Amino acid sequence: MAGEFELIDRLRQQVQSHPNLRLGIGDDAAEVLFGKNKTPVLVTVDMLMDQVHFDLANTDPRLIGRKALAVNLSDIAAMGGEAIAIVVSYALPKGAGDHGTGDQLAEQLHQGIVELAEQHQVAVAGGDTNSWKGPLVISITALGQPVGPKAIERSGARVGDLIFVTGELGGSLAGRHLTFTPRLKEARELVNNYDVHAMIDLSDGISSDLQHILRESEVGAVLHAEQIPIHSDARRSSGDRSPLEHALHDGEDFEVLFTVSPEDAVRLTSHPLLTGTRVTQIGEITAGSEPFLIDQGERRLLTRSGWEHSL
Structure with a gap:
C-alpha cells in the first residue's frame, strides 16, 4: 500500500516542465507565470474531510470552515507569499444532522471562511457546491503572490x-x-x-x-x-x-x-x-x-x- 508522499513522487514524475510554471509539484504551493509579463502567482489547494481533518459531529462548522481556509493561507505563508483570493468547493452530506439542512451547514461553514478571509484581506471569488451520501468535504484553492522577487522554496x-x-x-x-x-x-x-x-x-x-x-x-x-x-x-x-x-x-x-x-x-x-x-x-x-x-x-x-x- 503506497503512502501519500510516495504517490506524490510518482505523480510528479509524470508531469513535464512547462514555460508557464516556474515551480510545480514538490512545494507548499506552485508558482505559475501569468500573461505576457510572466507575473508570478502562487497556487495551492487543500482538501479537508470529515473524520480525517475534523469531527463535524462535535465541532462548530464555522471553525471547520476557518480551518479549511487557514491551512491554505499557511501554505502561502510557507512560500514567503501574500494571499490574494480563494475559491471554495463543498461536497455536502445529504442530511446534515445536528447542523440542519445542507444549505444551513454550508452557510455556517462559509461564515468561518469569510471571517478569516476578511482578517487577511483575501477575496472570496467563488467556487462550487455538491451534495452526496458521503461525509462533508471542503476543498479550497488559494491564489497569492511572492512578497519578494520569487517564492521561498x-x-x-x-x-x-x-x-x-x-x-x-x-x-x-x-x-x-x-x-x-x-x-x-x-x-x-x-x-x-x-x-x-x-x-x-x-x-x-x-x-x-x-x-x-x-x-x-x-x-x-x-x-x-x-x-x-x-x-x-x-x-x-x-x-x-x-x-x-x-x-x-x-x-x-x-x-x-x-x-x-x-x-x-x-x-x-x-x-x-x-x-x-x-x-x-x-x-x-x-x-x-x-x-x-x-x-x-x-x-x-x-x-x-x-x-x-x-x-
Whole structure:
C-alpha cells in the first residue's frame, strides 16, 4: 500500500516542465507565470474531510470552515507569499444532522471562511457546491503572490544554515488545529528583513516536514532536543509519547520552519524583527542527507513519525 508522499513522487514524475510554471509539484504551493509579463502567482489547494481533518459531529462548522481556509493561507505563508483570493468547493452530506439542512451547514461553514478571509484581506471569488451520501468535504484553492522577487522554496537550504521555527509545537489536536493563526505576517516580515533560504509549514510534524526540505535541498540536519519549543498542550497530552515526541511528531501546528545563514541568524536572535511571535533556533543544516536529534548528549536518527495518509 503506497503512502501519500510516495504517490506524490510518482505523480510528479509524470508531469513535464512547462514555460508557464516556474515551480510545480514538490512545494507548499506552485508558482505559475501569468500573461505576457510572466507575473508570478502562487497556487495551492487543500482538501479537508470529515473524520480525517475534523469531527463535524462535535465541532462548530464555522471553525471547520476557518480551518479549511487557514491551512491554505499557511501554505502561502510557507512560500514567503501574500494571499490574494480563494475559491471554495463543498461536497455536502445529504442530511446534515445536528447542523440542519445542507444549505444551513454550508452557510455556517462559509461564515468561518469569510471571517478569516476578511482578517487577511483575501477575496472570496467563488467556487462550487455538491451534495452526496458521503461525509462533508471542503476543498479550497488559494491564489497569492511572492512578497519578494520569487517564492521561498524547500530546495534552498545550504550547509551551515541555522534552522528556526515560529511559535510552539505539539498537542494541537487539543483544539489549536482549528484555531491557529496562519503565519502570513511573520513570513512577510522574514522575507522583507532576512535572506530566507528555505521554508515549510509544519502540517505533518517536524519529523516529516523537515525531511521535505532535506530531500529537496540535498542536505542533512541536526536538531537539539532542549531547543525545541514545546507547547503547553503537548505537556498535557496523554498517551505514550513524551512532550518532546508530541512536539516532533504530532503535526497540525502550522508554524513555519525556515533556514537562514549564520549571519542572519545572529541578527534574528539578537534583534528580532518579528513582532509578537516567538522564534526559536532549533538546529543546523549539515552535509549528508539524514536528520539527527541530539537529546541529553545522545545523537540518534530522527525517524519520520508524523502524519501521512495511507492510500
